[in-house]
Amino acid sequence: MEVRTRFAPSPTGFMHLGGLRTALYNYLFAKKMGGKFILRIEDTDQERYVEGATEVIYETLKGCGMDWDEGPDIGGPCGPYVQSERKALYLPYAQQLVKSGHAYYCFCTKEELDERRAAAEARGEVFKYDKHCLNLSPEEIQQKLDAGVPYVIRQNAPATGETSYHDLVFGDMTFPNETLDDMVLIKQDGMPTYNFANVIDDHLMGITHVMRGMEYLSSTPKYNLLYEAFGWQVPEYIHLPTVMRDAHHKLSKRDGDAYYSDFVEKGYLTEALINYLVLVGWNPGDDREFFTMDELVEVFDVRRLNKAPGIFDMDKLTWFNAEYIRRMEPEKYLAMVTPWFDQALAGKGIDYRRLAELMQTRTEVFNRVPDMVRFLGELPDYDTALFTNKKSKTNPEVAKAALEMLRPVLEGIKDWTETNIHDVLMAAIAEAGMKNATALWPLRIAISGLMSTPGGAIEIAWLLGKEETLRRLDLGLDKLA
Numbered sequence: 001m002e003v004r005t006r007f008a009p010s011p012t013g014f015m016h017l018g019g020l021r022t023a024l025y026n027y028l029f030a031k032k033m034g035g036k037f038i039l040r041i042e043d044t045d046q047e048r049y050v051e052g053a054t055e056v057i058y059e060t061l062k063g064c065g066m067d068w069d070e071g072p073d074i075g076g077p078c079g080p081y082v083q084s085e086r087k088a089l090y091l092p093y094a095q096q097l098v099k100s101g102h103a104y105y106c107f108c109t110k111e112e113l114d115e116r117r118a119a120a121e122a123r124g125e126v127f128k129y130d131k132h133c134l135n136l137s138p139e140e141i142q143q144k145l146d147a148g149v150p151y152v153i154r155q156n157a158p159a160t161g162e163t164s165y166h167d168l169v170f171g172d173m174t175f176p177n178e179t180l181d182d183m184v185l186i187k188q189d190g191m192p193t194y195n196f197a198n199v200i201d202d203h204l205m206g207i208t209h210v211m212r213g214m215e216y217l218s219s220t221p222k223y224n225l226l227y228e229a230f231g232w233q234v235p236e237y238i239h240l241p242t243v244m245r246d247a248h249h250k251l252s253k254r255d256g257d258a259y260y261s262d263f264v265e266k267g268y269l270t271e272a273l274i275n276y277l278v279l280v281g282w283n284p285g286d287d288r289e290f291f292t293m294d295e296l297v298e299v300f301d302v303r304r305l306n307k308a309p310g311i312f313d314m315d316k317l318t319w320f321n322a323e324y325i326r327r328m329e330p331e332k333y334l335a336m337v338t339p340w341f342d343q344a345l346a347g348k349g350i351d352y353r354r355l356a357e358l359m360q361t362r363t364e365v366f367n368r369v370p371d372m373v374r375f376l377g378e379l380p381d382y383d384t385a386l387f388t389n390k391k392s393k394t395n396p397e398v399a400k401a402a403l404e405m406l407r408p409v410l411e412g413i414k415d416w417t418e419t420n421i422h423d424v425l426m427a428a429i430a431e432a433g434m435k436n437a438t439a440l441w442p443l444r445i446a447i448s449g450l451m452s453t454p455g456g457a458i459e460i461a462w463l464l465g466k467e468e469t470l471r472r473l474d475l476g477l478d479k480l481a
Helices: 017-032 054-064 085-102 110-122 138-146 194-204 220-230 260-266 270-278 293-299 314-326 330-345 352-362 365-379 398-412 418-431 435-446 457-464 464-481
Strands: 004-007 035-039 103-106 152-155 162-167 170-175 182-186 209-215 236-240
Touching: 004 017, 004 209, 017 035, 017 209, 017 236, 017 260, 017 270, 017 398, 035 054, 035 435, 054 236, 054 260, 085 103, 085 152, 085 194, 085 220, 103 138, 103 220, 138 260, 152 220, 162 236, 170 435, 182 194, 194 220, 194 293, 260 365, 270 314, 314 352, 330 352, 330 365, 352 457, 365 457, 398 418, 398 435, 398 464, 418 435, 457 464
Parallel strands: 004 035, 209 236
Antiparallel strands: 103 152, 152 182, 162 170
8 A cells, every 4th residue: 555645734734843843744744655646735725825825835845855746736646736716615515415415505604603602601501513413304494495595504522422543643532522513514514624625635636644733632532433424445544643842831922933934034954943843842763863854764763753742942942953054065055154254244355255155154144144244344333351360361451552562563464455454463562572362352342342252353254354353552642441
């Protein structure tokens, strides 16, 4: 039997990290088993449809290295792969269920349902449809259909007994049938509900393994009743633990940590995000942490999925990202960091290539880069207290003496290269009988205004150029006067 998995997102906006991880696990499982990974767009909820969202789904999956074997854009033997284009398929199946007694027409109005819901809440009960229209005679039903009375088709769920199934992560699951609602299968506009369409489509597309979020654990009995009513093979279920920000909070749009695009805009690398995301709820069985997509396919095992919610640790992701950046080819890093340099240094004449060499091992996330290099474009205001450094044995008085000694030395350098600056300064500091740090710490503070910089005083002086270095040094001396 060929393994066939599917990722079936709704085009309602950007790609949520939970959805992206679901796609990733579906992809990895299908490829590990030598099967097919299917992309299906579930757009039955037209009110929530967002223009352009389908393209976002395509771009995100492709950008993350997950190419699908069948889908809306490439077709396949089970198309179309967009639910709204399959609309004509669903009603006949619902009518088949009506004939077999597993579904029925419901003509209750919204107002009637709201009234019953309010009454249930007043009694302190959870509202569940009361099968009111199940009691209509065939003549009454036909009369209403002929008169054009709006209707939905509901599943006729059993009210007694239990429904059980096996999940590859959570094990054997059993639910009392009395907790099951008669869910709507076909809405008044003729469109199927998500709950009905995904069962029909999974069967028609030959999906063998349904891998989705654990929020569907309690809905699965209703789906299985539909499979059984049709006499179809029930797929294997793999329900995935929720992705959480911490033990009590889900990822949220407001906090900017819910969507894949949030992280791309901040300057996280897709490879780092995917590598970390796969570990949020799954482990390889050893201490290894870094994987390419091909390596993940090789080691992925659904038996190593966790039942507990996966905590999406931002600090851990940032660590992953920094490691990926450090391992990046220098030319690729330069290309990626240049737009971020431009945000702070456009038109300032700074040598980006040298700056990139200094910044690559210090970059954790690209959106932090502009603030880290902004001092090269404009000297920030700083307090003379920065000149005090126990390790360098400096204070404002020592710093003033060091800068006064270095000022003519720097001015006398004709060929302003990094090597020359280094050699001339080291010789002058030695001749003055100073420790290197005692002289270079005040110089770093004077020309950068910061305690922590990419590169030291010599590298910064070269990047700034002779004229700007001397100008900043003079401002430092003025502060210390």
